Amino acid sequence: MHYAMKKGNVTKTAAIVLSIASAIGVTTLAAPAKAATPVTISVVLAAPPLPPEMLAEFTKQTGITVKWTQLDWDSLQTKISAAATANTYFADATNVDWSRVGQLGKLGWFHPMEKYVDTKAFAKDMPQLSSFTKNGHVVGIPYDASFMVTTYNKALFAKAGITKVPTTIDQYTKDLRAIKEKGVVKYPLNIPFAAAEGLSTYWYETTGAFGGQILDAKGKPLFASKSSAGYKAAAWMVDAIKTGLVPPGNINVADSQGQQTLMAKGKVASTFSDYSGNVGSLYEVPSASTVVGQVNYISTPGAKGPASNLGNADGIGIPVKAKNPEAAAKFITWFTDGKNMADFAGASGLSRTWVGYFFPSRLSGIAILNKKGSLIGGDVLAAMLDKSSAVFPQGAPEWYPQFSSAVYTNLHDAAAGTKTVDQAINAIAAVATKLSGGK
Amino acid sequence: MFVKEKKGDLLPYALILPLILFVIFLALTPAAFTIVSAFFRVQLLNPPTTFSGLENFKDIIANREVMSSLANTFYYIIIGVTLSTILGIFFATSLHRKFRGRSIVIAVLILPWALPGVVSGILWTGIWDANHGVLNSILKSLNIISEYQVFLGQNKFMTIFAIELVQVWQITPLTTILVLAVLQNIPDEIYEAARIDGSTGAKAFRYISLPLIRPGVAIAVVQSVIATLNIFDQPYILNGAANTGNSLAMQTYAVSFQNLNFGQGYALSLLITLFTLFVSIIVAKFIYKKIEY
Numbered sequence: 001m002h003y004a005m006k007k008g009n010v011t012k013t014a015a016i017v018l019s020i021a022s023a024i025g026v027t028t029l030a031a032p033a034k035a036a037t038p039v040t041i042s043v044v045l046a047a048p049p050l051p052p053e054m055l056a057e058f059t060k061q062t063g064i065t066v067k068w069t070q071l072d073w074d075s076l077q078t079k080i081s082a083a084a085t086a087n088t089y090f091a092d093a094t095n096v097d098w099s100r101v102g103q104l105g106k107l108g109w110f111h112p113m114e115k116y117v118d119t120k121a122f123a124k125d126m127p128q129l130s131s132f133t134k135n136g137h138v139v140g141i142p143y144d145a146s147f148m149v150t151t152y153n154k155a156l157f158a159k160a161g162i163t164k165v166p167t168t169i170d171q172y173t174k175d176l177r178a179i180k181e182k183g184v185v186k187y188p189l190n191i192p193f194a195a196a197e198g199l200s201t202y203w204y205e206t207t208g209a210f211g212g213q214i215l216d217a218k219g220k221p222l223f224a225s226k227s228s229a230g231y232k233a234a235a236w237m238v239d240a241i242k243t244g245l246v247p248p249g250n251i252n253v254a255d256s257q258g259q260q261t262l263m264a265k266g267k268v269a270s271t272f273s274d275y276s277g278n279v280g281s282l283y284e285v286p287s288a289s290t291v292v293g294q295v296n297y298i299s300t301p302g303a304k305g306p307a308s309n310l311g312n313a314d315g316i317g318i319p320v321k322a323k324n325p326e327a328a329a330k331f332i333t334w335f336t337d338g339k340n341m342a343d344f345a346g347a348s349g350l351s352r353t354w355v356g357y358f359f360p361s362r363l364s365g366i367a368i369l370n371k372k373g374s375l376i377g378g379d380v381l382a383a384m385l386d387k388s389s390a391v392f393p394q395g396a397p398e399w400y401p402q403f404s405s406a407v408y409t410n411l412h413d414a415a416a417g418t419k420t421v422d423q424a425i426n427a428i429a430a431v432a433t434k435l436s437g438g439k
Numbered sequence: 440m441f442v443k444e445k446k447g448d449l450l451p452y453a454l455i456l457p458l459i460l461f462v463i464f465l466a467l468t469p470a471a472f473t474i475v476s477a478f479f480r481v482q483l484l485n486p487p488t489t490f491s492g493l494e495n496f497k498d499i500i501a502n503r504e505v506m507s508s509l510a511n512t513f514y515y516i517i518i519g520v521t522l523s524t525i526l527g528i529f530f531a532t533s534l535h536r537k538f539r540g541r542s543i544v545i546a547v548l549i550l551p552w553a554l555p556g557v558v559s560g561i562l563w564t565g566i567w568d569a570n571h572g573v574l575n576s577i578l579k580s581l582n583i584i585s586e587y588q589v590f591l592g593q594n595k596f597m598t599i600f601a602i603e604l605v606q607v608w609q610i611t612p613l614t615t616i617l618v619l620a621v622l623q624n625i626p627d628e629i630y631e632a633a634r635i636d637g638s639t640g641a642k643a644f645r646y647i648s649l650p651l652i653r654p655g656v657a658i659a660v661v662q663s664v665i666a667t668l669n670i671f672d673q674p675y676i677l678n679g680a681a682n683t684g685n686s687l688a689m690q691t692y693a694v695s696f697q698n699l700n701f702g703q704g705y706a707l708s709l710l711i712t713l714f715t716l717f718v719s720i721i722v723a724k725f726i727y728k729k730i731e732y
Contacts (some may be wrong), residue, residue, distance in 0.1 A: 249569025
């Protein structure tokens with residue numbers, strides 16, 4: 001009896017201790033020895049993992065292991081915002097998109113990069129670093145020099161008897177109509193009309209091709225009048241789907257989806273606003289493309305001749321809740337090294353090539369590629385990069401995500417026929433006017 | 440003796456302590472925080488946070504996008520709850536009879552419910568896709584259509600119906616299991632007595648099964664209402680942020696995490712919670728019936 005009572009007490013005490021322990025989250029009694037624990041950092045980007053050979057090399061050099069997670073761009077932006085507002089850890093290094101620099105800089109969700117790396121030394125070799133600076137602080141480091149370009153399938157154009165590359169929008173549109181009329185492909189143009197970020201950037205590039213800009217220095221809309229480039233660009237895009245230049249199914253096709261399932265499969269003949277680097281990283285990859293050797297970059301056709309291309313570089317930064325900011329900074333330094341970026345772009349063979357990588361953000365990286373002659377379409381890209389400009393020369397406004405949402409939902413509605421171009425443009429202009437502080 | 444009894448009394452409390460703490464910290468505290476914050480202006484890009492009374496609620500009601508997503512969500516609820524309940528009762532009745540491979544069929548039936556919404560959305564993209572979708576391919580090979588059709592993004596009702604079908608595919612298994620569990624509790628004697636009185640098949644279903652499964656149907660309807668009211672993954676994956684399929688949950692996300700207007704986000708969340716509570720009470724009042732055998 002005595003024994004039984006003791007056993008009962010022990011059981012009760014154990015239950016109480018276990019309950020309290022589980023409630024406060026105690027999971028182990030043995031504390032891990034910190035010194036012996038190898039450093040692992042979490043890197044989350046909207047891109048596939050780096051080549052294993054390269055990651056292994058980084059680990060060998062620094063002792064830091066990289067756990068890479070790939071998310072689609074829109075989901076990644078959501079997770080960054082959700083984690084930051086909840087004040088919780090999300091990743092040690094993650095995406096700082098060009099379009100969110102203004103917002104992220106104001107909110108202070110990322111460590112200023114000058115705290116960890118010599119950004120002044122970086123600036124000399126990275127022309128786009130200034131686009132990642134807000135109030136004197138570098139929010140992220142650009143790891144590619146992505147910009148929007150026009151791609152065309154020269155084999156399909158040739159089948160329609162077109163051998164001269166179009167240099168104006170009018171000629172480009174006529175060529176696309178000829179391809180359709182001659183039955184080379186049913187729908188010659190790829191425009192991703194899904195209500196997502198890719199539609200907004202397509203419109204920005206088309207607006208640039210029509211010779212205009214989206215917002216003025218104060219953030220006011222420059223596209224409200226019918227004679228503006230932005231209005232003409234929207235009308236041209238919507239007209240393209242209504243007149244059968246664009247597949248009707250593209251109403252729900254996102255940018256990368258259209259590039260992979262239409263352009264890379266020879267189902268369309270051209271993408272007016274494609275990504276720099278896609279020829280080398282997608283259209284020339286036999287496992288992903290049926291148009292190897294057929295797709296080239298062309299200077300983006302403009303209103304009166306070749307237009308400038310708009311930059312949309314991808315950056316990487318360290319969230320303030322990162323567990324290992326120093327290790328993350330070491331990774332970013334290595335990740336944005338000129339030679340490594342040249343290797344990502346294919347300078348040292350396939351085993352070191354990063355699938356989907358666009359273009360080094362360092363001039364030294366581009367120089368290595370050009371020297372080795374391993375940049376596919378390098379001469380055309382180099383000329384385009386020379387002419388390229390920022391989507392918002394004054395910097396992306398803090399309210400950019402809300403503005404972009406208005407752009408893609410309204411342009412999608414216009415393409416779907418639930419709004420006219422006029423209604424869509426007026427709705428976007430109203431949002432821009434309101435967000436920039438009214439009239 | 441008195442001391443021993445007191446010690447003994449502590450055990451039940453200790454055992455439920457984790458649950459109590461879980462509910463307090465992960466349900467009640469955030470709920471209280473949301474209720475209070477709904478009456479404050481909380482805009483991360485335009486600080487400071489100040490008391491704003493009913494301003495957030497007024498702004499929400501005046502917001503056309505919120506009202507459009509409210510209408511969409513209403514359609515999601517009507518389609519989703521109706522279809523999942525009817526199909527759930529049908530499947531449960533079919534599975535109530537014993538047949539070879541029944542347990543395998545139940546296991547397979549559960550699969551869609553176990554899939555995350557994002558995964559089911561991606562799976563169904565391959566079915567609805569207007570350029571390469573399976574459905575278009577089948578319809579064309581059967582000569583039902585001559586051109587590939589656009590199912591999502593053009594017609595609002597078609598878009599909502601197509602998206603909601605994906606969710607119905609996911610939530611019907613739970614309805615089935617809930618109704619099946621209640622069906623299995625109905626004593627065989629009741630059916631035997633009815634059979635003696637000449638009531639079999641459809642009649643037995645109408646006058647015995649249907650009234651007696653009401654507790655299970657009520658719970659199933661409430662869970663379907665909650666699921667459809669909070670639909671997010673399926674429209675987001677299949678139709679992006681387009682107005683044709685935008686739901687209230689998507690709008691709450693956009694207001695909170697895209698516009699960074701958390702005050703309005705809290706207010707919208709509060710309204711959704713109150714609506715869920717209201718519908719649950721209505722369902723409990725009109726469908727639920729306590730049954731004792």
